Amino acid sequence: MSANSAISRLVLQHDLREDPAYVKVDARTNTGFIFPAFGSAQQDEDAYVMYGGVVFFYNRTHIDIFVSHLGAESKWIGPQNIVRVYESITVQAKAWRSRDLPPPTWKSQTIDVKEGGCLNASLNHTLNKYPDLILVQIRNNGRIFHGQGLSLIAIADGWGEKTNILHIKDGSITVTAWDLTGFKENEIVIKKRLQEVETAKNLLTENLATGNFINVQLHVLDGANKNFRFDGVGSVINEAEPYGGLVYGYNDSVVAIWVPHKRESEESAAVFMLGKIWGWNFKEQMTNDVDIVLTIMDVLVPICLLEVNTSTTHIDSSFQYESYNNSFLEFAYGDEITLTCKRGYKNKNMTAKARLLKICASDPRPSAKGIGVVLGIGVLVVIISSIVLLDLPNLINAVKSKKQ
Structure with a gap:
């Protein structure tokens, strides 16, 4: 100029x-x-x-x-x-x-x-x-x-x-x-x-x-x-x-x-x-x-890493995500991510359809990138476990009915 x-x-x-x-x-x-x-x-x-x-x-x-x-x-x-x-x-x-x-x-x-x-x-x-x-x-x-x-x-x-x-x-x-x-x-x-x-x-x-x-x-x-x-x-x-x-x-x-x-x-x-x-x-x-x-x-740019099997899981994100490597996807602070099992797939531990919502939050620690991976997986495990616990009475009743 x-x-x-x-x-x-x-x-x-x-x-x-x-x-x-x-x-x-x-x-x-x-x-x-x-x-x-x-x-x-x-x-x-x-x-x-x-x-x-x-x-x-x-x-x-x-x-x-x-x-x-x-x-x-x-x-x-x-x-x-x-x-x-x-x-x-x-x-x-x-x-x-x-x-x-x-x-x-x-x-x-x-x-x-x-x-x-x-x-x-x-x-x-x-x-x-x-x-x-x-x-x-x-x-x-x-x-x-x-x-x-x-x-x-x-x-x-x-x-x-x-x-x-x-x-x-x-x-x-x-x-x-x-x-x-x-x-x-x-x-x-x-x-x-x-x-x-x-x-x-x-x-x-x-x-x-x-x-x-x-x-x-x-x-x-x-x-x-x-x-x-x-x-x-x-x-x-x-x-x-x-x-x-x-x-x-x-x-x-x-x-x-x-x-x-x-x-x-x-x-x-x-x-x-x-x-x-x-x-x-x-x-x-x-x-x-x-x-x-x-x-x-x-x-530094804060990121949230999430391990997802994209061949079996549909991802709906509020913003375009990027691949970090073969197994992890990269999201940003504030992104909303909804995970849904693709047609023909379901979680083996769940009787209800898996629909998980995750919102990336800020983690000010220097190792936020690494911790984000652990926390991301941890959140999914907690949510899945909660759904299993909610369905546990139904599973017990079904087992009892079969024994009878």
Whole structure:
């Protein structure tokens, strides 16, 4: 995709047959660096200053991606040997169904925002720790956006086609948080003071090839937002003063970080900024007193393994299952599976027709895959045994009648 061209918008069909539970869009440059996309544009060509980035939204059938760089050199400081501005990039989109992720630990109630309204709420999650993964989704007329934006959602002129304008000032907001304990491996968490990162020439060296989720956050150390964490972004969103933010990109071995040049006053630019127009001054703050937190992890997909003889058993599943090996079938969290003996077959211990219903549930233990096999078989044995016990009086009476 290229900025300011006929290929500045891309529509991808995801074939999930449902609203994705999570979407990640990345921009890969010709130098091999990856920059994460975000959910809304905060600046366009009307400001007459440099702007850029990759913006996306999605629905139950498609992912819509828009492009327009790293900003003016006089305003942002970062690694000197990495190109700052890219007019063409390669885009990769990944979409997860709800069954492809561990079950959420906490989900907020739906918050409706009407045009002209203002949201400045604090939500108390129940994790008692920083979430391993958090997702803010905004829904409007079947479209889903991630939580960023100057209006609720803004993708206006200067993004995608020249005639494209998408200004949304109302919608329904949900927040979902995951504690991935038992569902992650190869986790690396690095926390450094901003001064340490600057001393290292704004580069964090680490093996990033081990994880499928990589994130860089600001951890605020003072003021109204003390001990809150805020995600970095993949492109300069706004550099009209006052401005702030943390921009990052990465490859397999290094994370590159850009932050605003320090000024005599934090009122014009700071690494962390929550401006006056957000939530009617709610927790307004500008500060350089922050830590930078890098998180790398490999998120595991919870599965349920069930041993079934498919030559004698009919399987009715709420979702398409896959074969794990010759004797086990693989299902996902939340799947409902009904097992019925095929015509001409019946369980030798049952006088009634075998009809077994199983619902895959979450098992947070690290060995959930192996335990799922044992539990799956165990549940079937318990159900079959229960049916046999229920028919036991009839069997005893039948035996007595034959003896008489």
